[in-house]
Amino acid sequence: MPYLKSKHLTTNSKRRNERSDKANRKLIYIGREIRFQSEQDLEDYIEASFDTIFPELVLIKRQHSLKMQRCDLLCCSKLDKQAVIIELKNEEDRGLVSQLLRYRKNIFQNQSFADRIDYSLPIKLIAIAPTFHEDNYTDKEASKFEDDIYFWKFYIEYQTTPLKFQLEDNNYDILYPVFGLPGSVQNEDxxxxxxxxxxxxxxxxxxxxxxxxxxxxxxxxxxxxxxxxxxxxxxxxxxxxxxxxxxxxxxxxxxxxxxxxxxxxxxxxxxxxxxxxxxxxxxxxxxxxxxxxxxxxxxxxxxxxxxxxxxxxxxxxxxxxxxxxxxxxxxxxxxxxxxxxxxxxxxxxxxxxxxxxxxxxxxxxxxxxxxxxxxxxxxxxxxxxxxxxxxxxxxxxxxxx
Incomplete structure (x- = not known):
């Protein structure tokens, strides 16, 4: 047992880690851009701000698992109960389309949350990431579900107070601290x-x-x-x-x-x-x-x-x-x-x-x-x-x- 793992946590340690995770969320400056510290931090921010960012959607479940597949956010539209799958990436990922299509197949076959989702409507697939690899667009064009796949880029503007999470053409406040900015000293807190x-x-x-x-x-x-x-x-x-x-x-x-x-x-x-x-x-x-x-x-x-x-x-x-x-x-x-x-x-x-x-x-x-x-x-x-x-x-x- 060279290093301790989560299975070695006591109940009190688990509670402390939960408090730590919530209290210490942050952004990092890397490659002259701002990123979330982890994909989980990105998910946490989207979930906490979901009603503001997606006022037309209802979040049904985060990290919905089926057949060893797990989608980040399973949602539906408020208007007509159309299923919407949102996949979040903190960095570029070449396999996004195939990942979304696997989630779509599993959810459609299983008819998850059928009392809240109308499966007679096409399932909308949304990928949110800072950049998209050329292969993503190639895979999308080759898919018969091309019209239901959407790529939305995000960017974090850090030269404003508060910082802004930019998704497509919309801006949302983000209050996480930034670490690693040139010339900054992050020791006061x-x-x-x-x-x-x-x-x-x-x-x-x-x-x-x-x-x-x-x-x-x-x-x-x-x-x-x-x-x-x-x-x-x-x-x-x-x-x-x-x-x-x-x-x-x-x-x-x-x-x-x-x-x-x-x-x-x-x-x-x-x-x-x-x-x-x-x-x-x-x-x-x-x-x-x-x-x-x-x-x-x-x-x-x-x-x-x-x-x-x-x-x-x-x-x-x-x-x-x-x-x-x-x-x-x-x-x-x-x-x-x-x-x-x-x-x-x-x-x-x-x-x-x-x-x-x-x-x-x-x-x-x-x-x-x-x-x-x-x-x-x-x-x-x-x-x-x-x-x-x-x-x-x-x-x-x-x-x-």
Missing amino acids: LQSIILPAFTHNFESKLPVDVRQNFRIIRELFMAQPKIKEMVSPTYRKILYGTGEGQNHKKLAEITNTGKGIWLFLWLPTKVRTKIKIPVARFGFVLAANNSYFDQDSVVEWLVCTKTTVNLEENSNNNFCFSFDRHGMSKWTSANMYLCQASSNDGRNLNTLDLLIYLLKGATRPFDISLLESWWSQEINTPTNLGWYIDLAIKTWNYRIK
Whole structure:
């Protein structure tokens, strides 16, 4: 049992998580646009605002399940009881049409809520998403139910007060806070946030003087799309990623051991193979009296490791000559991280290309002025912890695209 799961929640913990979910709904700034933190948050907002957004409809059931299929919103029109199926997506999805058609078939065959729905009328299918892939339109044109399928785009306008949820040509207020906006500091209300049960127990084992800063760095991680927060049974380890397994993508890990607190980030790393997105788990050794929850902390060493950081390695003269199978130094001086990670022997340039894209926003072919700028940065990597956290977040968002 590496990490706790919902089945390990007590009744009181479940109640706390329900309060946390309701109190901590938020929007995130990603890719220069605003998104809901999760598809569930989108569903929660639509359900809470349903009568305002769809005054002509009646919401019959949310998450209606039939034959292992589950539609987001099953509705009917107030005027003539026509069935309406609404599918909500927080990001682009290529399989929307087939998904809607499966729901339509199951609901029509089962005649769900026949006392409230007139099945002599065609079933209206509505997909709501920020963007629609070209394949959605192709599939719609190929369907015999084309006239009953509708694509509605939504957009969140965040430069207004309150924020506006724009659906087609209509605007609706949305009061969720936004995390991740450039230049914004979201720490004034962090103390009042209701943490999930497992996270609350993890925080309770931290020194009191670092708990507020833990919440700040936690919000940075939790503001990323598709992120999950997982806590160990001892409440001494917390992981941020898509899951705990070897094949899951991971962003960060914090451990609180008898030897102190450690932060690990998944960052670009040197490779000799054609891995599209080469990353590895790095631990950080900070300057004396610096904190892992302070982004201004000074990083002295990066340690490429799948386990913990063994400081005793730093006390002998052999650690500098320890390399992984790709040639990445296990211990790297912080200001030489970029130089070490992007160095190559002519066989592969994946990491160099990845780092230049993440930090410079450029792809090949590179012009000479960009390369000169890169070379000057490469030999003098920033050493503040916040720079590495930002790079880890940029890497995360690139990996999950």
